[in-house]
Amino acid sequence: MRTAYLTGLASPNAVLSTLIITTVLAWALVLSIHWTSHAGGEFTDEVALWILMTIGMMAPSAIPMVKTFHRLSTDLDQSSKQSTPTIVFGVAYLIVWGGYAVVAAFLQDTMRTLMIIDDQMKFAVPAISGIFLICAGLFQWSGAKHACLSKCRSPLGFLIGYYEPGLAGAFQVGVRHALFCIGCCWLLMLLVWSGGMMNLVWMALLTTLVVAEKTMPKGLWVARAAGIAFTVLGVAQISLGADDTAYYFDLMSSICGWSA
Template sequence: MRAGMAPVPGAATAMPGVEMPGMGMPGMLMPGTYAWLALDVVMLTVMWAVMMTAMMLPSAAPMILLVAGMHRRRRERSTPAAPTALFAAGYLVVWGGFSAGAAVAQWGLHQGALLSPAMASTSPVLGGFLLAIAGVYQWLPAKSACLSHCRSPLGFLTREWREGSAGAVVMGMRHGLFCLGCCWALMALLFVAGVMNLLWVAAIAG
């Protein structure tokens, strides 16, 4: 800059090795101004997957323990039994798919400048819409049907039991789909309260 020339107000300057706000993954500080890369979406999917695993795997513990007990008894009787880990893997596959969808949704909201730096909705219309959808869904037969499957692990296994390793994965995925059917609307409210709002995350997980 020549001597005597004042900096233009509002002009951004960058120094080598210094990361400007809004230019990190995935530019959350400046919604709508950062062009996401595919890697950003992948990293965001991983973030959602870790969060969903931490929230939903404990709720599946009674079912997983029941499956483990049944397989243990089958092995004691020399009956073919599949590793319980395959059931858990199938369950997590479903939540991995949900995580990918949530990451894409977050990308869309971010590009539309509808999310704050805390990843909460900045639009009263969007927030109200998500709250209305979540409220109405709680009274629909689909929610009741999914909840009945999740609340009765023994009943689920009686109806859904499948033999072999592939059967264990399918059972895990079926259980995951029923749990997703129970919780997806509440998960959508993370975009209202803030994806990083730990109190709301704990409330949903509880």
């Protein structure tokens, strides 16, 4: 019975279910924070929100990599219980992203103190938001983006090059994968300040983009198309200013099938 239980824990379906549950819980807590507290809270609140948001946005896109790692480690690593290396891999991945979230929260708190970001955790000056959007748009076409995205889009290819057996190896591979993911998505994550972190439609749009560019067959071109859209939106924000900015965010949301 114990063997059957451990086998169940180690099954691909169990790994997938764990990731889905983690994502749902993260978003549920994000929604709870949005509904029960104000945006301009304590620094610890900002850190918690950034960590939860990071898990909610990045965990879905990591599903193919985690499932592939699980299969590979189950087949090749007989030194540990079947599920343990996968858990260590996931923990390492989240620790690195957690560090990113803390840095982002610190930047946010600093910019809020300097009144660069308003109480909705959105850039107070449209020109700054526009510059961010243009930079993100150009980055989507860059060699660095392509190099990092290619690692995220090819789980087996990544693991063939970087897999290490044992728990220490699993931790190392998890850290390395997280670093490639940060290299791919660090600027996309910061775009929450352009639409506003309290704008759940904008956050959902960014999450969908992260998942699509990592998992869809034409994900690279999804990333590049998004780059064009960000650039156009950034130019519009700089040119038109605050009065017409909200219209363009609503328009992008409508194009993607959402309503605010």
